[in-house]
Amino acid sequence: xxxxxxxxxxxxxxxxxxxxxxxxxxxxxxxxxxxxxxxxxxxxxxxxxxxxxxxxxxxxxxxxxxxxxxxxxxxxxxxxxxxxxxxxxxxxxxxxxxxxxxxxxxxxxxxxxxxxxxxxxxxxxxxxxxxxxxxxxxxxxxxxxxxxxxxxxxxxxxxxxxxxxxxxxxxxxxxxxxxxxxxxxxxxxxxxxxxxxxxxxxxxxxxxxxxxxxxxxxxxxxxxxxxxxxxxxxxxxxxxxxxxxxxxxxxxxxxxxxxxxxxxxxxxxxxxxxxxxxxxxxxxxxxxxxxxxxxxxxxxxxxxxxxxxxxxxxxxxxxxxxxxxxxxxxxxxxxxxxx
Numbered sequence: 001x002x003x004x005x006x007x008x009x010x011x012x013x014x015x016x017x018x019x020x021x022x023x024x025x026x027x028x029x030x031x032x033x034x035x036x037x038x039x040x041x042x043x044x045x046x047x048x049x050x051x052x053x054x055x056x057x058x059x060x061x062x063x064x065x066x067x068x069x070x071x072x073x074x075x076x077x078x079x080x081x082x083x084x085x086x087x088x089x090x091x092x093x094x095x096x097x098x099x100x101x102x103x104x105x106x107x108x109x110x111x112x113x114x115x116x117x118x119x120x121x122x123x124x125x126x127x128x129x130x131x132x133x134x135x136x137x138x139x140x141x142x143x144x145x146x147x148x149x150x151x152x153x154x155x156x157x158x159x160x161x162x163x164x165x166x167x168x169x170x171x172x173x174x175x176x177x178x179x180x181x182x183x184x185x186x187x188x189x190x191x192x193x194x195x196x197x198x199x200x201x202x203x204x205x206x207x208x209x210x211x212x213x214x215x216x217x218x219x220x221x222x223x224x225x226x227x228x229x230x231x232x233x234x235x236x237x238x239x240x241x242x243x244x245x246x247x248x249x250x251x252x253x254x255x256x257x258x259x260x261x262x263x264x265x266x267x268x269x270x271x272x273x274x275x276x277x278x279x280x281x282x283x284x285x286x287x288x289x290x291x292x293x294x295x296x297x298x299x300x301x302x303x304x305x306x307x308x309x310x311x312x313x314x315x316x317x318x319x320x321x322x323x324x325x326x327x328x329x330x331x332x333x334x335x336x337x338x339x
């Protein structure tokens with residue numbers, strides 16, 4: 001809890017100029033920092049847990065209380081039981097938060113950033129958009145303007161059950177008309193393909209309906225972070241059906257949420273292994289070593305996450321490899337501390 005106000009003040013000092021320049025309302029600023037607390041807290045919670053366990057256990061070790069506990073006949077495994085219980089409670093809390101509470105906070109947090117702090121910057125891919133609407137329809141838009149709900153150089157190809165091109169729709173622009181709940185196409189052209197013949201239908205403008213939403217052309221970059229457990233599973237299944245190119249990014253978000261509770265156990269036992277022995281440097285040495293381990297863990301997590309998104313590494317392995325590696329480190333440190 002001590003880090004939360006520090007984080008808020010640091011962020012406010014950095015962003016206050018942009019907040020004032022863009023005339024962000026006070027109510028939205030307050031809501032933003034409420035969401036900021038939840039969002040940033042969830043990201044750093046494992047590290048805060050890690051440092052707090054090191055701090056607490058180092059105090060016990062420096063006061064020779066761990067030696068007294070073990071000398072009284074208490075086994076090392078029994079000594080670890082309160083840590084396990086505490087990590088279980090925190091892991092359950094983290095699981096509930098990242099699955100259901102943090103997604104809502106993430107939505108408000110990111111929307112405020114792109115509305116006021118990164119005003120004018122793109123929060124989604126807007127060029128060369130390809131999407132599979134359903135099993136038979138494929139669409140392409142060369143560029144998309146989300147502020148005007150307008151796409152340029154629109155193409156939709158419909159294939160029949162024999163996987164043959166049935167017809168192709170082309171238009172210079174496609175625009176969503178909210179008041180009419182319809183799409184407006186300009187320089188419309190539709191080509192029908194029958195055997196070796198082609199029939200062309202064209203109009204200057206055409207109002208029509210499609211089975212997709214204009215916002216589905218290119219979801220915002222942080223869309224997966226804003227969905228709870230049930231919504232995220234449905235979203236990933238839908239994106240797989242559409243053949244989305246960045247599907248690994250969404251799957252990584254899902255697996256990270258599932259891995260976070262296990263991270264609480266791993267970091268707790270690493271912290272105990274690091275700080276259970278009394279050292280000449282005291283708590284400072286333990287904290288320094290612990291911080292180094294934490295940053296190495298974050299480094300591995302980022303590296304394998306990037307590999308999953310950019311080079312085709314399985315998102316599951318990208319999550320498992322750092323956690324398995326640091327699980328072995330936790331076991332080694334605990335055995336060393338036991339001796």
